[in-house]
Amino acid sequence: MITRSVTVRGRGHTFTGLADLLAKASPPRSGDELAGLCASTAAESVAARRLLADLPLTVFLEEPVVPYETDEVTRLILDTHDRAAFAPLSGLTVGGFRDWLLAQTDPDVLAAVRAGVTPEMAAAVSKLMRAQDLVLVASRCRVASRFRTTVGLAGRFSTRLQPNHPTDDLHGIAASILDGLLLGSGDAVVGINPAGEDVATAEAILRMVDEIRRECAVPVQSCVLGHVTTTLAVVDRGAPVDLVFQSIAGTEAANRAMGVDLALLAEADAAGRSLERGTVGSQVMYFETGQGSALSAGAHHGVDQQTLEARAYGVARHFSPFLVNSVVGFIGPEYLADARQITRAGLEDHFCGKLLGLPMGVDVCHTNHTDADQNDMDGLLTLLGVAGCSFVMGVPGSDDVMLNYQSTSFHDALYLRTVLGLRPAPEFEAWWESIGFDPVGGPGPAAGALAAGVRRALAA
Incomplete structure (x- = not known):
């Protein structure tokens, strides 16, 4: 020292x-x-x-x-x-x-x-x-990633459609997916946080989302954001796994507290790639991070939380992921006390991730006991849009009823695309055009066809 x-x-x-x-x-x-x-x-x-x-x-x-x-x-x-x-x-x-x-x-x-x-x-x-x-x-940092869509191109802005449900009800998840698609959300991923780590439930969700993808002919990738070991078990059952998710941190001890190490992440990356389900690329890993996670695990080694957050990006970079995002305000006010700290952390996280070469998104969010509100998040969302953020979350009504926190809505992404002249991923935009979607006027006649496709998927 x-x-x-x-x-x-x-x-x-x-x-x-x-x-x-x-x-x-x-x-x-x-x-x-x-x-x-x-x-x-x-x-x-x-x-x-x-x-x-x-x-x-x-x-x-x-x-x-x-x-x-x-x-x-x-x-x-x-x-x-x-x-x-x-x-x-x-x-x-x-x-x-x-x-x-x-x-x-x-x-x-x-x-x-x-x-x-x-x-x-x-x-x-x-x-x-x-x-x-x-x-x-x-x-000025350009980082593009590819699976079924291409995320991160200049002039583009994507969203993760986040249709969480407190009991993992397939009909409830499907209704939120339909809502998101009708508002132009989902070109980064349709990503569901499961209420538990049940392998059968994860498989059922993935099969249902994949049926929606095929019935509606929409170029999206899906992901159930369970532990990586759950996803590996689902792969073994022959389920249609697109992206492999895992939360990661910036020290070995913090990652072990999450039940992972670099060898397990490498195994998961190889398993995802072996399925060869991408159409325009083969990047399969989806990582989430958050300032304070190492301290929560008692594994911070006397290092400040933002430096450890950047070290988590070093882990992510090694696996050439399709998506990475910081859930910047999710861990709570013990780590980021108010809107001022959340805004600063969000900009730092995005900057560090992009500088290191990651397809970086941010969950512009806060918990209900933090000194922040939706107006504060509107400010951070706009700053990140100007900064070239690759994607944000799309949550029905901004209120995640399963994780119990406030994020960004489908309408927030439409606002940012409109005010900054941004467009979705090119493959997703081509699908828009094929069904006659109007990002300003709404889906119009396409709504009925999409709804019918979702009903067929549920029936299957």
């Missing part, structure tokens, strides 16, 4: 290691306060950011924030680091990296260095950025 000191306005400040420096340079958030990691004063926070700005990027390759010997995520990050891609950045400090990023206007230049940027570097530079900096740089 290397101790670092800096003097600001005649007052000395000392930081006991890189993790301590990163934590105290972070914008305030309740999770870091809960963990006892945040700066004790505004002056200490300023001193940390000043020292961080002068830190060479090479330090992050020399001083892991979580020990290499005891953490497979650290080993993954350092062992797969691309030195050639890092070469253009190797002489920069964190502050110099910020200036370099803000000066880049060519997405290809940003793409060329992404394999050389470690998650800790991305987290560090984000701590020096204003909201507009995070939006600007992320808007």
